[in-house]
Amino acid sequence: MSVVVKNAKEQIKNIIFKAANNAIADGVLENAELRDFAIEVPKDRANGDYAVNAAMVWSRLFKKAPRQIAEILMTNASLEGTYIEKYEIAGPGFINFYLSQRYYADIVLDVEDKKEVYGRSDFGEGKRVLVEFVSANPTGPMHIGNARGGALGDCLAAVMDAAGYYTEREFYINDAGNQINKFALSLDLRYLQLYKDGIEMPEDSYHGEDIVNHAKAFAEIHGDSFVEKDEAERRSELVKFALPKNIKGLEEDLGKYRIKYDTWFKESTLHQNGETTRIIELLKESGYTYVNEDALWFKATEFGCDKDFVLVRANGVPTYVVPDIAYHYNKLVTRKFDKAIDILGADHHGYVPRLKAALTALGVDADRLDVVLMQMVRLVRDGEVIKASKRSGKAITLVTLLDEVPIDAARFFFNLREPNSHFDFDLDLAVNESNSNPVYYVQYAYARICSIIRNLEGEGIKNNPANFDELMLLNAPEERELILHIAALTDEIVASAKAYDPAKITHYVQELATKFHKFYSACRVKGEDEKLTQARLSLCEATAITIKNVLRLMKIDAPEKM
RNA sequence: CCGCCUGUGGCGCAGCUGGAUAACGCAGCAGAUUCCGAUUCUGAAGAACGGAGGUUCGAAUCCUCUUAGGCGGGCCA
Numbered sequence: 001m002s003v004v005v006k007n008a009k010e011q012i013k014n015i016i017f018k019a020a021n022n023a024i025a026d027g028v029l030e031n032a033e034l035r036d037f038a039i040e041v042p043k044d045r046a047n048g049d050y051a052v053n054a055a056m057v058w059s060r061l062f063k064k065a066p067r068q069i070a071e072i073l074m075t076n077a078s079l080e081g082t083y084i085e086k087y088e089i090a091g092p093g094f095i096n097f098y099l100s101q102r103y104y105a106d107i108v109l110d111v112e113d114k115k116e117v118y119g120r121s122d123f124g125e126g127k128r129v130l131v132e133f134v135s136a137n138p139t140g141p142m143h144i145g146n147a148r149g150g151a152l153g154d155c156l157a158a159v160m161d162a163a164g165y166y167t168e169r170e171f172y173i174n175d176a177g178n179q180i181n182k183f184a185l186s187l188d189l190r191y192l193q194l195y196k197d198g199i200e201m202p203e204d205s206y207h208g209e210d211i212v213n214h215a216k217a218f219a220e221i222h223g224d225s226f227v228e229k230d231e232a233e234r235r236s237e238l239v240k241f242a243l244p245k246n247i248k249g250l251e252e253d254l255g256k257y258r259i260k261y262d263t264w265f266k267e268s269t270l271h272q273n274g275e276t277t278r279i280i281e282l283l284k285e286s287g288y289t290y291v292n293e294d295a296l297w298f299k300a301t302e303f304g305c306d307k308d309f310v311l312v313r314a315n316g317v318p319t320y321v322v323p324d325i326a327y328h329y330n331k332l333v334t335r336k337f338d339k340a341i342d343i344l345g346a347d348h349h350g351y352v353p354r355l356k357a358a359l360t361a362l363g364v365d366a367d368r369l370d371v372v373l374m375q376m377v378r379l380v381r382d383g384e385v386i387k388a389s390k391r392s393g394k395a396i397t398l399v400t401l402l403d404e405v406p407i408d409a410a411r412f413f414f415n416l417r418e419p420n421s422h423f424d425f426d427l428d429l430a431v432n433e434s435n436s437n438p439v440y441y442v443q444y445a446y447a448r449i450c451s452i453i454r455n456l457e458g459e460g461i462k463n464n465p466a467n468f469d470e471l472m473l474l475n476a477p478e479e480r481e482l483i484l485h486i487a488a489l490t491d492e493i494v495a496s497a498k499a500y501d502p503a504k505i506t507h508y509v510q511e512l513a514t515k516f517h518k519f520y521s522a523c524r525v526k527g528e529d530e531k532l533t534q535a536r537l538s539l540c541e542a543t544a545i546t547i548k549n550v551l552r553l554m555k556i557d558a559p560e561k562m
Numbered sequence: 563c564c565g566c567c568u569g570u571g572g573c574g575c576a577g578c579u580g581g582a583u584a585a586c587g588c589a590g591c592a593g594a595u596u597c598c599g600a601u602u603c604u605g606a607a608g609a610a611c612g613g614a615g616g617u618u619c620g621a622a623u624c625c626u627c628u629u630a631g632g633c634g635g636g637c638c639a
Contacts, residue, residue: 036579043585053581059619066619091582092620137639179639204638295637306564306635313637320639349566350634375567376632417575422568422632437601438587444601452598459598507576511586517602526598540598562601 008103008487009039009050011082016054016095019077028072032061041484045477048088048096049484055093066093104480105471107487111542112466119489119549124165124497130331131157133343134254135172138246139183140208142253142398144425145345148377150398151414153343154259155502156372158553160341163497168262168337171254172327173247176268177320180243182206184235187242190215191234195224214242253399257407258555270326275334276318279326279362280311286361303357321351325358332364341500342371343419349373372500374419381427405430408556412439415554418503438510442547443559445513449544450560452525456537459526466538470531474539478522482515482539486546493553502554509550516543 016037023029037054055070062069070089079087083103088096111118133153136142142150154169161167174180186206193199194215201207218226218241226234251264270276280296283289288299294314301308312318331340344352352373356366379386379396386396402410409430416438417423430437453463474483489508496504525536548558 038579038581042582044583047582051582056581056620094582174639177639293637297637310637315637317637319637324639346567346633348634348639351639352566373567378632420567421575424574426574440601441587444599448599448602455598503576507586514586518604520598521594521603524598562599 007490008083008099009491011084012039012050012052012097015077015079015082015084016052016073019073020054020058022076023072026076028076029062029064029069032058034058035061041488042094042096045481047090047094049099049480050097052095052097053093055089055095059093069093070095101472101475104474104483105468107483108471108474108538108542109466109468111486111545112538115545116549116552118545119493120162120164121490121494122164123494124160124163126164126166127338128336129160129165129167129339129341130170130335130337131160131167131341131343132170132172132331133157134259135174136250137174137179138243138250139179140206140210140246142250144377144379144396144398144401145374147257147398147401147410148374148414148423149343149345150254150257150259151411152372152374152419152502155411155415155505155554156341156343156500158555159493159496159502159505162493162553165339165497169260170263170265171250171261173264173266173268175243175247175266176271176323180239183211183243184239186211187214187218187238188231188235191218191238192227194219195227210246214238214245218242253402256402257398258411265327267323267327270323270330275326275330276323279322279329280318282362283311283325283358286363288361298354298358298361300354300357303353303360305353305357309354321354321358324351324355325362328355328359328369329362329364332359332368333362338368340369342369344371344373346373346375346420370500372419375422377414378422378424379427380424385424408443409437409439411554411556412437412442412506415502415506418499418501439556440562442509442513442551443557444562445516446544446547446551446558447560447562448520449516449540449547452540453537453544456526456533461526461533461537463537463541464534466541467534470535471538473532473535476519476523478515478519479536479539482512482519482543485512485515486542489546489549505550505553509547512543512547512550516547 017034020029020034024031035057037052037057039050039052042048042051055066055073058069059066064072067089070093074087074089074095083099083106084097085100086098088098090096131153133156134142134146134149136146157167157169182205186201189199189201189205190211215238218238222237226237247264254261283298284296288302289311290297290299295310296312297308298311299308309321310319311322328340331337348371352371356369359369360366404427405413413425413430414423457463474480485508492505492508496502519539523536525533525540527533528536544558551558
């Protein structure tokens, strides 16, 4: 049986707005456009369960002192049928609300009722969102930045989904263009090196070990039969041989990282089905292009960019932006996603306005493209920064990282800070599987709860479904704190989705673990009055469900034993 | 030269749709377990939020300038 828990914050919002409208109707307050206000859990719990700053926000509006407005509001307010037990007007004009015990009991019932869907909402109204992330070049192994992008994008997609968006995950494969030519060149030279002396790798080729291995594998099958063949044919064969292996490798490696995409989108399909040439035509038709020194330019300055940029080079070859524009056009127009979210490294930030400018020229609302820029990750070992460079082949790859660091830890670490902050990944610390790693703190809380439930079951005390009267006994401060935090999950997920910042739920779950540990040390479950034991058992269960639901979003294990 | 991002106690960070004594973790000092897992909890110490102005009844949060660091500004991707 489902319990209807009307969100306490919603109730408070209604109370205040109704009170204001009543006062306006009575002429006690003058008519005015009512701005939204904040309802928050005060830092100091002596200030109630929820604090409202409406009277302060509206003080200029009504031309009265905040405290006076608060008085007027509350004399016009009705608390009938709400969870509000009492209120106080305090400080500069805060209205502090105190919740009745019924609220706490209902929250626990609600969580136990909803179980694995607790925390989900329909905030996103089913809007279609495509989250594109990692999209590493298939010309070599993934690096540490891809590891951050992977954890971030995957978790963000899960958060969007939980917040009520229809969400798909996508990997864009750059299997065309210059870097593929470079890939071909590098493979070619490595292959020739096996049979000839004096072949040097140019500065701008890929120097990684993986290229050498591809060449050797190719040689094992074909021997030297390609050495004397036409260069273009040889390169084409080498790419045909190595590229699918690389793509498969990306898929497998990301799979190990627990990332599964709905779509692997190949750039080459945009060329094959003519979408790139079509985009060039559309851009020309838009009137925002011109020819200068045989190259086709886009008038980006018309859209607020500081420079125009080249679409098609003088030699007739489009620059990389063209397929990118076509790709995003495909997402938003052809496939009709309401939102395209790209997770990109901060080094791409200069390119975002250009892409948006082109989309605008094509008549697409550029606000439908949101780019989450993540700052660079630096790897630190022995207190020293390791320089990550793909070309040198010495960079630490995603695979190496996952060999060193537990996957749970990596995924948690990369979602510990907001995307837009510089992040030093300390390998020594992450490899160190101790309490210095916050993921263990959270997992421990979960394991501890499971242990309690197991323990009591062993003594014949069953974890029965919650019962309202029993839950009314949960009125210790630590119990209320814990429940209040559990109650905040849905809002927290929505906030995380709005801000495109999964780090919010990482912080949330850490705090949840802390509040549980505090409850645990203050309140015993076992050996209390039978009803209280049942109530606390239910609270444990609700906490476990909440922790597990968050960890599931992050695709991190919730171990029953550690 | 221009643009974007960041700068909060020794270190790592939260808070940033402006609001009541700036939260938390680590290092670190003092404590707690005859009892459900000590990878735990309690207490004390430690920062006026890079700097300077400004807006406001009120600013770590908004604006301007400045400074330090990161990243961009190719007919490279």
